[in-house]
Amino acid sequence: MAWDFETDTEYQELLDWADAFVRDEVEPLDLVLGDPYDKADPSFRRLVRPLQRQVRERGLWACHLGPDLGGQGYGQVRLALLNEILGRSRFAPSVFGCQAPDSGNAEIIAHFGTEEQKKRYLAPLLDGEISSSYSMTEPHGGADPTLFTTRAERDGDGWVVNGEKWFSSNARHAAFVIVMAVTDPDVSAYEGMSMFIVPAGTPGLTIVRNVGVGGEREGSHGYLRYEDVRVPADNLLGEEGGAFAIAQTRLGGGRIHHAMRTIAQVRKAFDMMCERAVSRQTRYGPLAKLQMTQEKIADSWIEIEQFRLLVLHTAWLIDKHQDYRKVRKDIAAVKAAMPKVFHDVVQRAMHLHGALGVSGEMPFAKMLLGAQAMGIADGPTEVHKITVARRLLRDYEPVEGLWPSGHLPTRREAARERYAAALEHALGNE
Known part of the structure; x- marks a missing residue:
């Protein structure tokens, strides 16, 4: 049986370095810098870029990605141990190239994007030059995608998107958003929804407001409106109907x-x-x-x-x-x-x-x-x-008969029947 609660020495040394690095160099940034997703901030470039270079030199940049994309291809256990350290600082994920939602968006473009999409959006995202947003939930639909109404309809050589999206995090700093929309309302939502890449500044894409959480003065979760937002057919991410x-x-x-x-x-x-x-x-x-x-x-x-x-x-x-x-x-x-x-x-x-x-x-x-x-x-x-x-x-079956399987009188009677001969023999020898 293989079961081990220890981390291999080589990786533990990297974790020890990351622990000290985050404590001494990264956590202080939380107290002096603004938004980790504002890549245009001069202070971000001046303070964060040098730290990112150190992370790259240690081989800990974008570790959730495979080597073909500049990462290490670490499994989830190793990533978990690293994220346990990065979670101490809101800037640490950006310093290590694994900040959400950019990390997830990079992952799906890497898996499902065309070569042109990877060149235009994935490369600068992986390099930490731009931020992105994931535009999925809707004001009335909450967490249930089957209730989404945002539509994308084919029109000539492109698609036209209409609808509203809620809590699209970091939309105000995003160079592009990935939007989930209904493309075939006549089939199940699990087969009739698709994803599209929409560049920031596309006509018709509007940030209604940036929603704050609690007492935030300046919110970071975009309430987006799509009004006849036209994107080329090439901006379809993956296959039509493959959003889920x-x-x-x-x-x-x-x-x-x-x-x-x-x-x-x-x-x-x-x-x-x-x-x-x-x-x-x-x-x-x-x-x-x-x-x-x-x-x-x-x-x-x-x-x-x-x-x-x-x-x-x-x-x-x-x-x-x-x-x-x-x-x-x-x-x-x-x-x-x-x-x-x-x-x-x-x-x-x-x-x-x-x-x-x-x-x-x-x-x-x-x-x-x-x-x-x-x-x-x-x-x-x-x-x-x-x-x-x-x-x-799913792993349980209903019991047959009146009594539960744990009913003691029934179990006792069954046990007596099973061992009746042995019990009788034992009594006869007394």
Whole structure:
């Protein structure tokens, strides 16, 4: 039986370098720079580009991609361990060339794009020269693509797109968006939707507003309107009607990456909680001496470790099967567990910091909002729980007869019948 909880020495050395690099060079950027997706920002170019060069020199640039695209082709377990480090900083994914949604968009263009599409959009995206956006969800459709109404109709040598899209992240900085639209309303949504690449500035494509989350002053999630947006036929991504297959390519691994980055955030909250516990003095001594504080710390550590093992096991299953469909239940379980662990640990840390914890001088309020967002992004928690339950129930059959299979009187009687001869023989020898 092969089972190992250790990372090979060579890769662990890279992880150790990344850990120190992110702590010393990247995390400070979060405090002095603006939007990681604003590639035109002079400060971004001056501060981030040199760091990206160091990452490239270490061979850790865009590790989610194969060697033919400039990455390392790492499996999900290795990517998970790296993302556990990158999740500490909002700039780290950009410094390492694996920021969402660009990483997912690059992956689907690499798999489904034409040579011309790869040359025009993939190459500069991989080089970190441009940003992109994924235009999928709709205001009325929520997380259910079967309710989408945005249409793309063939017109001569091109397509014309009409509709509205909601929460197209980073659209204001994107050089192009990938839009999911209905191309054949007469068949199932799973066969009648397609994806198109729409360059920024295409006539008819409008950002109605940039939606903020919580108290954000300047939102980063575009509310987009498509009004007779015309794109050439060559801008079709993959095959007509293939949107769902393309979408699954980018979602499965992305959810695992999100989960490991979330663990990094949760651990930051946990570290702040423990630091507060040993530092803050009460009339009875430090908070760490109080049993309620000890319970919070114990519960938090246990939940973090449980969740981390679930994520790593799921990453291992993806590497093993190389088929997201076979790991759909496990990915859904990760997605459902993530916001609860995030919320619970952060809330405990916030509470131990008292008034300081709820103030804008600590990051807990923003973290709590992030936990709520995680429960909605890429599908709400409730939907993923349904997926887990349905997949699990497939392995069970209804019992025949009146009593459950665990009914003790029935089992006892069956056991007596099975061992009747032996029991009778044993009694006869007494």
